[in-house]
Amino acid sequence: xxxxxxxxxxxxxxxxxxxxxxxxxxxxxxxxxxxxxxxxxxxxxxxxxxxxxxxxxxxxxxxxxxxxxxxxxxxxxxxxx
Numbered sequence: 527x528x529x530x531x532x533x534x535x536x537x538x539x540x541x542x543x544x545x546x547x548x549x550x551x552x553x554x555x556x557x558x559x560x561x562x563x564x565x566x567x568x569x570x571x572x573x574x575x576x577x578x579x580x581x582x583x584x585x586x587x588x589x590x591x592x593x594x595x596x597x598x599x600x601x602x603x604x605x606x607x
Contacts, residue, residue, distance in 0.1 A: 532557065532558075533555075533557065533563070535563050535564060538555040538563050538564035539555075539564040541553075541555060541564070542554075542555050542564040542565060542566060543566075546566050552565060552566040552567055553565070553566070554567075554570065554575055554578075556575050556578040558582065559574075559582075560574050560575050560576075560578040560579035560582055561573070561574055561575075562574075562575050577589040577591070
C-alpha cells in the first residue's frame with residue numbers, strides 16, 4: 527500500500543458541524559489511527575476512539591452503542607451516556 531492520505535481537519539470540522547445542525551447529534555470524525563480530529567465535544571479532540579480502532583484494525587465491521595449500553599462503558603466511550 528502507498529502512503530496514507532491525511533483528511534483535512536478543516537473539512538472534517540465542517541462535516542461534523544453540518545451533521546450536527548441537521549441531526550442535533552454529535553458526530554466524531556477520526557483519522558486513520560482512530561484519533562478524533564473533529565467533534566462537537568472538544569474534550570474528546572486528540573483522543574483515540576476505541577470503536578474506530580476496532581473497525582480500522584478489521585476486528586469488527588460496524589459498531590452501534592445504545593445510550594443504555596454506554597452507561598456501562600469506561601474510558602472515552604462512557605461520555606456517550
